[in-house]
Amino acid sequence: MTANTAANDTRSxxxxxxxxxxxxxxxxxxxxxxxxxxxxxxxxxxxxxFKTKDEIAEAVAAPTLHELEQIIEAARTKPNRSAQIDHVLSGFVELIMRQRLLLGLYNGDPGMRRVVDRTFQAPRGEDIRTRMRKVLAGDHPSLAEAISVHVVFTGLAMAGGAPEYANLDDDTLRQNLLAVGRRLLGHPGPKRAAR
Amino acid sequence: MTANTAANDTRSxxxxxxxxxxxxxxxxxxxxxxxxxxxxxxxxxxxxxFKTKDEIAEAVAAPTLHELEQIIEAARTKPNRSAQIDHVLSGFVELIMRQRLLLGLYNGDPGMRRVVDRTFQAPRGEDIRTRMRKVLAGDHPSLAEAISVHVVFTGLAMAGGAPEYANLDDDTLRQNLLAVGRRLLGHPGPKRAAR
Structure with missing residues (x-):
């Protein structure tokens, strides 16, 4: 192991x-x-x-937020709303599966929320949540449509990190989160979406 | 003001x-x-x-949790599932409206979750979340049904406390949370529920 990979290992x-x-x-x-x-x-x-705890919190959150951005950008290239929603939902559920701890923190911990807000606001363009909402609910959603998307995605992230489901194996949790997300978004899933 | 009400005032x-x-x-x-x-x-x-911070956290959470218990017990006396769901949903949204800060904390803050878990477990009977799930999804829900209920109610509580909606007036937020909750639970609301 080189000194460089040892340092990466310690950082990780x-x-x-x-x-x-x-x-x-x-x-x-x-x-x-x-x-x-x-x-x-x-x-x-x-x-x-790291010089501060906030730098650590940012580094903890960064890979997941970056990945979420990539999912949203890739979704924009899909041909229709149904395919876009399915892409975001599938990607989001995969993130949940890999980051069960972290995603619970995002939504509830005030310290983590502050870090995420700061990282993903104005300087780098539109807020990531705004972009996600636009892909999922369109550029000019009604308030109810925007809240629906917020409820479903926040709820999925919270359920994915909930102690009640901590004992479920990954495949079971993944399939159920996807099925619930598709049903709640009024979207039947890839098979029937092609009709 | 008597000494007693002054003390109550300080405690509050x-x-x-x-x-x-x-x-x-x-x-x-x-x-x-x-x-x-x-x-x-x-x-x-x-x-x-208060002797400890946990005692304070318990006292902060207690009235809301007690009220949620009463809503669930009252729902059980309703004649059918549809009326039961609507009773829990309406009561829950009212709680969100009055406790926007607190409900955000419930779902995400590890310290608050620990207190709530301790307060509402075994000694006083079935966990409040289990009872709520039974009213909403039946005694033996499928995993997807249980997760759906979890996603919708957790999501509503998080959306109700979200900074994005902090500027909405109470009536607007209440009506939208109710409409979204009813739609996501596949339940059209009190008027059509009577059919």
């Missing part, structure tokens, strides 16, 4: 540890010291990678 | 202040000292009412 273990602590204590309830202790390193070693 | 201001801080910092990111400072009293004054 640090982010895994931070996510675990964030999901147990919230971002604001987690200190750099707690992360260092859990990882078995000194606080100085944590500082080598 | 303390709980309002705690809720505000919890929603800004999470339960774990809020200290008794922060609550005392925000309230302009000493930490000893806070201790007069």
């Amino acid at each position: 273990r640090l982010l895994d540890t931070a996510l675990k602590l964030f999901s147990e204590h919230g971002v604001e309830g987690t200190s750099l010291q707690m992360i260092a202790d859990e990882l078995g390193v000194t606080k100085a070693a944590v500082y080598y990678y | 201001r303390l709980l309002d202040t705690a809720l505000k801080l919890f929603s800004e910092h999470g339960v774990e990111g809020t200290s008794l000292q922060m609550i005392a400072d925000e309230l302009g009293v000493t930490k000893a004054a806070v201790y007069y009412y």
Whole structure:
């Protein structure tokens, strides 16, 4: 292992540890010291990678948010609304499956929400949630349509991270989230969508 | 004002202040000292009412959870599933309207979730979420049915507390949450439910 891959490995273990602590204590309830202790390193070693806890929270969230952006952009190239919705829903459920802990945090933890809001606002263009809503509900949705999309996607992310379903195997949870999402969005799924 | 009502008033201001801080910092990111400072009293004054932060979190959550229990019990006396769902949905939306901050916290803050889980489990009988699910989806729902109910109700609570809708007036938000909830639950609302 080169020095470079060893450093990447430590950084990645640090982010895994931070996510675990964030999901147990919230971002604001987690200190750099707690992360260092859990990882078995000194606080100085944590500082080598990140200067603040917010930088850690941003780094924890970044890959998932980036992936969500890519899903939304790819959906825009699909030929019709039905195919666009299905693309976002399938991609979103895959994200949930891989990030069950993180997605629960996004929606509820005030510290994580603040970081996500800051990362994804104005400077890089339209807010990611606005873009997602436009793909799912059109450029000028009614308030009820916008709230429907919000309820279904937030609800899916919360259900995917809920303790009630923590024991389900991945395939079962994935299939049920997809089926529920399709039904709630009034969209029957890829097979019947081709009619 | 008698000494008794003055004490009730302080206790109630303390709980309002705690809720505000919890929603800004999470339960774990809020200290008794922060609550005392925000309230302009000493930490000893806070201790007069509550021995631990968890006691405060329980007291913050208790009235809403109690009301949710009453809504579920009342729903059970309704003649059919459709009327039961509508009773729970209407009551739940009213709770959201009155407790926009608190309901966001329930679903996402790990500290609050821990308190709620502890308060509403075994000793007092069946978990409140289990009872709610049974009213909404029947005694033996399929996994997809149980997840649907979870997604819709969690999503409604999150949307009700979402910053995107914080500027909507109460009537507009209430009507839209009800309409979305009824549509997603496949239930057209009180007028057509009588058919």
